[in-house]
Amino acid sequence: MAEPPDHNHDHHHPEGAVRLDYYEAMQLAVAELLIEKGIFSADDMRREVEAMQARTPAKGAAVVARAWTDPAFKAALLKNGTAACESLGIEMGPTHLVVVENTPGVHNAVVCTLCSCYPRMLLGPPPDWYKSRPYRSRMVREPRAVLAEFGLRLPDSTVLRVHDSTADMRYLVLPERPAGTTSLSEGALAALVTRDCMIGVAVPKAP
């Protein structure tokens, strides 16, 4: 936040005082107004924040493991991601989920170039790098270079499909099930599916 013009430094800020930047101040002001006007209570807000922070990529991993082990579920998931996740008892809220499947010749990866749209109901809050300007701009401009920095080098023969989450859809990558995992249980398979695999910047590895 820019220093106000009348703010000279002939006084001391209190020890440990935190200066808010523009958006932090805006966020606090809006939250206070909404609470003051009775749109929701401070307790409602706290509960909602806690519920969001409690969501983790484990939900998405369970969806992927089910798709790997149940062909009918996989078909339903690719047809209507939201309805298929709800059939597993996952609360999807207003999310319209599009699931994009990696196959032997096609790799998918997700970005939101405009902001940081992300399937939070399945993966929880996005990582900071997903929201960073370098990821958001480079992932559409030079995605193969970005993936290589994540340690994922795609052969030229693989088609790379980047999905820019610009509007009402949210995207989940359905990775390929690693070879050599036929004996694993659904729970053990889910443990192989990391957050980054479902964004498409990594692929699952057999244990």
Add this chain to the structure above:
Amino acid sequence: MTAARFTPGMTVRVRRAFQPGHVRTPYYARGKRGVVERLCGIFANPEELAYGRSGEPKLPLYRVRFAQQELWPDYRGTAHDTVDIELYEHWLEPI
């Protein structure tokens, strides 16, 4: 409810417009040609919603697939790489 003007497989061009205000059409797609991948549904217009208005009339929303080399003529990946972008119907023109 608006009837969708485009169907999957149709080639479209993104309007080369630079209107002020909140829009959800990335700059890098403007003026570019792509192919409709699917109709996502009918959604409130975010250019209206952003200002506290109703978002009516709702608009068809599409996923449009662009060849990377169409978006970036100097793209250094391979010729078959693509970017899929969600675009509202009023940003698309038939070819």
